[in-house]
Amino acid sequence: MKYLIFLILSIAMIVTFTNCKQKGSIADIARIQQAQNAIKIIRNALEEHYIDKKTYPPNDVNLEEVLKPYIPKVAIGEGDSISKWEKEIVPAFSEGPFYTTEDPEINYFVKARARDSNKTPVTIRPGTIREKKEEENDKKKGK
Numbered sequence: 001m002k003y004l005i006f007l008i009l010s011i012a013m014i015v016t017f018t019n020c021k022q023k024g025s026i027a028d029i030a031r032i033q034q035a036q037n038a039i040k041i042i043r044n045a046l047e048e049h050y051i052d053k054k055t056y057p058p059n060d061v062n063l064e065e066v067l068k069p070y071i072p073k074v075a076i077g078e079g080d081s082i083s084k085w086e087k088e089i090v091p092a093f094s095e096g097p098f099y100t101t102e103d104p105e106i107n108y109f110v111k112a113r114a115r116d117s118n119k120t121p122v123t124i125r126p127g128t129i130r131e132k133k134e135e136e137n138d139k140k141k142g143k
Helices: 002-019 026-053 063-070 084-092 134-141
Strands: 073-075 081-083 093-100 109-114 121-124
Touching: 026 063, 026 084, 026 093, 026 109, 026 121, 063 084, 073 084, 081 084, 084 093
Parallel strands: none
Antiparallel strands: 073 081, 093 109, 109 121
8 A cells, every 4th residue: 555655646746847847947037037128128218208208108009109219229230220129128028018107297107027937027117206297286285
C-alpha cells in the first residue's frame, strides 16, 4: 500500500513540474520592464500634449492618433523611421493601453497589461494632480 501511495505521489509531482510555466523568470521580468518603459513613453506624450493644449485628451479617443505628434520616432534604416508606438508600445502590452479621465483639465489614468505570463498590470497617472483655475475656485467660495 505504501508503494502505491509513493508511486501515485511521484507521478503527481512529475506531472506538476513538467506542466508548470516558469513564472517570474528572467523573460517575465524583462517583459514587465518593457511594459513599464512603454507606459513611460505614453506618460511623457500625455504631458507634452497637456503643455501644448492645456488639457489632457478627453475620454473615448484613439490614444495613438491623439498622441502621434508627441511620440518620438526611431530610425530603422537609411532615412526611414518608425514611431515608438509601433516599435515599443504595441509589442509591450498584451492588453491596452486603456485611457480614462474624470476631468481632462486636471488628470488622467492609463492602464495596460504586460506580455509576461501573469499579464501584470501597469498603470500611470499624473505625478501631480493639477488644480483648476483660480477663478473657478473663487466662484465656489462665493467671492
